[in-house]
Amino acid sequence: MKRISAKASPTFYEYMFCEFINPQLINNVYDIGVGPKSEYDTIKSKFKNISFYGTEPNPDFFEMLRDKFPGKLLDYAISEEGGRSLVEFHLHPENIMASGIIPYDDARDAPRKSVKSITLDEFDSECGRQDGVLIWMDIEGYELKALKSGAALLSSGRVQLLNLEVRSSWNGKNGGCTEAEIDDYLSSFGYSKVFSYNHYRSSHHHDSIYASPGYVFPPFASTLREVYNDARRTVIAGIEEDLTLALVDLNISRMEAADKVAFLRDKLSKQ
Secondary structure, X not given: OOOOOOOOOHHHHHHHHHOOOOOOOOOEEEEEOOOOOOHHHHHHHHOOOOEEEEEOOOHHHHHHHOOOOOEEEEOOEEOOOOOOEEEEEEOOOOOHHHOEOOOOOOOOOOOOEEEEEEOHHHHHHHXXXXXXXXXXXXXXXXXXXXXHOOHHHHHOOOEEEEEEEEEOOOOOOOOOOOHHHHHHHXXXXXXXXXXXXXXXXXXXXXXXXXXXXXXXXXHHHHHHHHHHHHHHHHOHXXXXXXXXXXXXXXXXXXXXXXXXXXXXXXHHHOO
16 A cells, blocks of 8 residues: 655644643743744644744844734844844855854855844843743754853743754754753753654754743643654654654544544533
8 A cells, every 4th residue: 555645744743832831831932033933823823821922033034023923023133142232144045944143054055144132031031021931942053052141041940841943963054052962951950851853854853842840741741742752663664754644643533532522512511
């Protein structure tokens, strides 16, 4: 039988991440490097009461996002220098998602732009030092330096959960941080890596979730983590499409179960 190839959309994994959000503990999202993604829409669709604060230094993206982002959006890069100092932002014309403070490929990057920067602690101050914070950060290898610029925030106990793009290694991008370095730094504040997902054989990057010591996960998060890790171990020859299909099957099963429960509840309420 011919196997159907499938690849999950970013939204698929965003919805999967939502299973790890405890709305009793998460009140605010700090979206660092919003870019042309959709995590804010996905999270907002499931958790109406969560507030959003974002930053996007790319001038073109900022203009596109100004009227779409569901909260306060600042046009700064997060950097070690901060203080609204200017930093160089490297645009990658072949893969705009790879743009950032660290040049991806000097031979192919477009001319640099100077953008204003603030530290993560300064960003937190601009946002009113919110409680119950989820940090979502995808800034192309600059994650560790950005986190180091937010030491006061991380030590405050107000950050409950972090979702970071991480890499086990870097191929030609000098200065990018590795997953192990992020693990070590966050562990010094008591955070532990609880789940990694969004793996693809064709790429060495994925997402990792870090939680504060007292964070309580929703009930389904543990099951989802086990199923995902089991699917990764058992896929045929490590083919990423098999992993995606297993997860899609899981999601469909959950939706069908939820529909059945809703139907039964409706019937019982009318008895």
